Amino acid sequence: MGIPSDEVVIIRPPERPEDPSLITVSCPDKTGLGCDLCRVILLFGLSIVRGDFSTDGRWCYVLFWVVERGRKATRWDLLKKRLVEACPQASSLLGIEIYNFIRHQESVTEQKPQVFLLKYSCYDRMGLLHDVTEVLCELELTIWRVKVSTTPDGRVFDMFLITDTRELLHTRNRQEETCTHLRAVLGDSMCACDIDVASEEIAACLQASVSLPPSMTEDMLTQEIRDESYNSVPSSSPLSVSVDNSLSQAHSLVQIQCHDHKGLLYDIMRTLKDYNMQISYGRFDAAENGNCNIDLFVVQSDGKKIVDQNKLDALCSSLRMELSSPLRVTMVSRGPDVELLVANPVELCGKGRPLVFYDITHALKMLEIRIFLAEISRHVVGDREWEVYRVHLGDDHELCASRDKIVKGVTKMLMGWH
Template sequence: MSMCPSSYPMPFYPEITQPGPSQFYLLKLFSADRKGLLHDVTHILSELELIIQRVKVSTTPDGRVIDLFFITDGMELLHTKERQEETCSMLIATLGPSISCEILLAEGFQQGFSSLPPTISEELFRLELADSDNCSGSLCAEMKRMQKATINFDNSLSPAHTLLQINCADQKGLLYDILRTMKDCSIKVTYGRFWSDKKGFREVDLFIKQVDGKKIIDPEKQDVLSSRLGSEMLHPLRVMIVNRGPDVELLVANPVELSGKGRPRVFYDATLALKALGICIFSAEIGRQTASERQWEVYRFLLDDSNEFPLANNLVNRNRVVGRVRKTLLGCFN
């Protein structure tokens, strides 16, 4: 017998006061380079509840790595000497005594902005996936499975709320994408429940209303919300590989919430996928860019083009990278 219930009720309390902005800190890390190093550091920071807001990774000609992480502390304790020592000690204990690190207050921190070439930006941020997209067979199968989502509105069950019913393929971040879309569309969620079946599909029921307290009765408003939800659930992230001069760059982008927050764990999952493929990251940056009338968080990874895994002129390997990263982000790989 399963120890976990098959359905979960979710009460929502929209009037809860939001916490103030967190203090930013700069973590400087110096180490010898090796495969998977960036993900290993990211994994440790995640375990410590330290959130990466921006990163600058560079490799020196002698094989040393200089990592600059702009972070916030989920526990709000990084201003203390004990918390800083705990962080550095865990990094050294896990990664080896050859590394050194220090944590400083990042005064005047501002989120960086990416500047992609117009042609790349247009392709990365376009609204829909084209049928001609180069993807592996398994990835295309996953995309077709996700397209089977059904979205319905029912105004007969509650005098004060519209019941939004969603049936779709399950994936990592699904509830986040649904609730993010609700917030961005100024829709209040009062109560919800969700459950999944053994075939990998999830059903979500949300009792919702507009900011003015009224139900969503207008068919046009329902169509707009349904279209937005379908797009965000099907295509919540953008992943592609491009040439950056003589080098190869992996781009991962996700919409930024109206509150200014980015999607959780994107950097963690992207570096995990690259580590699994044995690909070294020469440099990495996180920035933001405005496109398609919204702001995006853009992760840029300059990849090492090795003899073991050539990328410069190898479309098959490029598709493997895009497929692996995307499927890891969506929870198809653990």
């Protein structure tokens, strides 16, 4: 396969305002590359409406047609930089291109980024937590844990465990930049802002717990979910996942028909990455009516097609579950008050789904519902790790919206159905 361009990533603006932008990626291949690229695109709030993938096992060529979905204007130069960072690098030796790609089973453990503790206090107001979350996202600070509390007199004490994509938060300039942006959004109500390296004891809480919070049961996270309150995708939407081994001697064809949602391609690629599958060729199309068709020619890590029936059944089952319930949203009673629960699976490499907390707080701000307490934690159920968001709503939430309206509002925001 020839190299179409010297540039790893090329982003072409649309010819007409209503057309999508085109992202072209040309780089050495590796297992899970599609997942990593889709995750970056999702992190920037873009929706993929069409995709094309091809590889000869060494070099890959990927096309994404993307559209903006209501967030602030995309920082295309920064997006390009992050996509390039997600790609394996090629080096040259004696005039011959050497492709430095690392297969999944040979990959080295990524160095964990330094964890920082952000603390600030201010006076509460509607949508405050969402505004803070938006600032942190814009600054490329990743939220790993959050502890939010509000006193009866309206004073807010918030603590965030964060990491910095730019790896500069240890510097005074970067810390001052963060506090300045927070102060701009919080105004005179901000009383304090401190950023310190998290102690080993505090950073240790990033480890997943085997015990679930009292308000959550394993039924919410297990694969045999039939309760419609946990099912994100409308029951009337088509959902079909099948594997055909008859069309290719070297590849298994995974065929998917489903309803579109934000991060759909990421959910598919994440599942294939966790199963250590490599995509040799694939095509994704999202129709105007919201239905999608995906064809993926895949091989296992040994380069062979999937012939073991148990592996085929497990892969299809996992894909159906990820497409029918990529996120679990429900509300439970907590004494006289209620708690909003949102859960999503974590990649095997430890990365959580992007922008979940941003979307939760955005939906509640739109519904004019105050957040009294909020926590993010990780829990292991069976052989899976889950990221769990617990949001304790103010006791005036029933004046704003019913429980059903809150669940639907948060779900629509998370799924991009608005």
